[in-house]
Amino acid sequence: MTETTHPATDAQSPTDPAFDAIADSDTLATALDALAVLVDECVVRVEPDGLAVDAMDPATVGMVSLSLGADAFDAYDAPDAGLRLGIPLDRLRDVVGIADAGQPVRLAFDAESRMLHVRVGELAYTLACIDPDAVRSPPDRIDLAEQYTASATLDGAGFARAVDAADMVADHLALGTDADALYVRADGDTDSVEVDFPGEDCAAIDPGPAHSLFSLQYLASVADALPSDRDVDLRFGEEAPIEAGFDIAEGDGHVTFVVSPRMTVN
Amino acid sequence: MTETTHPATDAQSPTDPAFDAIADSDTLATALDALAVLVDECVVRVEPDGLAVDAMDPATVGMVSLSLGADAFDAYDAPDAGLRLGIPLDRLRDVVGIADAGQPVRLAFDAESRMLHVRVGELAYTLACIDPDAVRSPPDRIDLAEQYTASATLDGAGFARAVDAADMVADHLALGTDADALYVRADGDTDSVEVDFPGEDCAAIDPGPAHSLFSLQYLASVADALPSDRDVDLRFGEEAPIEAGFDIAEGDGHVTFVVSPRMTVN
């Protein structure tokens, strides 16, 4: 058999990968799905102790941060600090989607060719990474902590249901605290929605003064990506962003969404 | 907190509702789905002993009547006779759709504001009702009983399957009795369908002389809304409408569809 009948391929695993890890498909799918809520591509920072991503949507209204510790993987080897991969999310999601639930997926990055080798069972997929400098990156991290004057920890499904109901009647909602309850309100042209989460319905609540308006275009997408079977930590304030954080990978990873408030028109 | 940061809302339950009831979401969804087969909006007549609706589709070919007795509700309070609510069906179905299967849904109507307050768990949805006088209402009830010369009681799924098969080959079907069987026939340009339900396959049959043509545009929609696990009572005749009736809410409610016959061209 000659080279003309047997095409050269770069699908083989690299001999000296800069990053080489194995995770089950569910863990990877959860992480990729969260990122894909807001962006099509992102820069994954690979460190010896795990991966991290910060990404901002093109309109700079939403932000997502993801960390996935080395313990979230079945095997993890990234000897050098500061490696950055530019990942086209849809293509990587498609490959991971080929795997059966819980099947191990191997990721190995060849720094020279900028190829990410994805192995699912007998299948070897070679993904051309993007130049990380060509991916729009979020501004240097602004510490939003001081803008958050209230917080609540509650069931992700309950919060998502409130946001979905608001989305039925209006294009934005108000969120804040009233007495010791978290409230979500939306007033449409004809109908309105109000949901109160009193302290006793929350796993935790710190009801400082808070009231902000949010575009449902963003908040509904974020709410749909919240875990339905676990608690979500919300932080919010007076005309401040809202942050929704939750663990993934059984606590070895974490996702945080931030949505900027909409201007209040008075 | 001032009124400017905390918008006024009418989502709170009314203090003196003209109608206040609690039903499980499945009962409400079944009733609303039946009505939505033919109309987008309807007038619900609220009486001390239950609700009733009569509605006719815009082309005046199909009619649906619904009754839902007070016993169909977990709680029911409508002190005054003659209350009429103009209901936008899609919006109310959306809200009821938020509820989990079997979850209690509370409906409370504030007559002054014409607002129907719908409560699902912690969620309060305020639905602006329509002016009932602006909803096209069916003509005064014509007694169709004398037009019905035959009847049959049979499995809803079997009848729906016959109508769906007819819908594959033609745009109208013939329905009537032949000897002691109910028949459904459709002749298309190339293919034809015939289904006979002999007496022994029916829970009951009274095979008087009967033969009528029906538009499948209407009959197929109605057939799809029949219960698949229960018997349906059909009444029909010679160039007469067909009536399909069945119980809902475990017998505390009833739905009747009527579809007018198509002109027979000879």
Place this chain on the structure above:
Amino acid sequence: MTETTHPATDAQSPTDPAFDAIADSDTLATALDALAVLVDECVVRVEPDGLAVDAMDPATVGMVSLSLGADAFDAYDAPDAGLRLGIPLDRLRDVVGIADAGQPVRLAFDAESRMLHVRVGELAYTLACIDPDAVRSPPDRIDLAEQYTASATLDGAGFARAVDAADMVADHLALGTDADALYVRADGDTDSVEVDFPGEDCAAIDPGPAHSLFSLQYLASVADALPSDRDVDLRFGEEAPIEAGFDIAEGDGHVTFVVSPRMTVN
């Protein structure tokens, strides 16, 4: 009741059918689904010992052959050799789709009227067959056996997954043998896919010299129609077609797909 109120119908079963058989709906659906991958209509050859179909897609790139022995049926009666039925596949699939899983479906062909009478429970569907001479037929069978220089028997789902992954990155794939493995490779503009099925992962393999390119437009459709829970027999060669064969009806039937290779551009 007169003829004007009771339309004549040809939905009754023919009195002296040229072909009369009963099969369960799953067997018929599997057979029809395989044919529908490549063609809209086909000629079914009815012989005393079973049915056979050979059909070729309009672009003459794909071919499907089906045999369904008399033993695949619960009852089978075709006294004369050489009967040919022109079958509109979509319409017959729709009727068979009405049946519940595993429900018996009776097929009876009336040669005089060219009507195929399909009976599902109480439902009689009369299907107008096509003139078999008006159905484009494949050329006289070419014996492809000598073009096949290699073969492999492997899990249908695994092969389909390899083809689907190739379809993500390119519009054609290369398939052949390398050492003692079957390989599938696709090189797209940015990404590439390679899947090796070594001998130990195959139920059987005869790795002669083989390498061919195939259009994914055809191979992906065929791969999706392979059984996911059974082995598939592949035969292939050097710039040769690929054949995928598998049993249906618990061994009383067989389906073979053939896809022509794409020209290799050097």
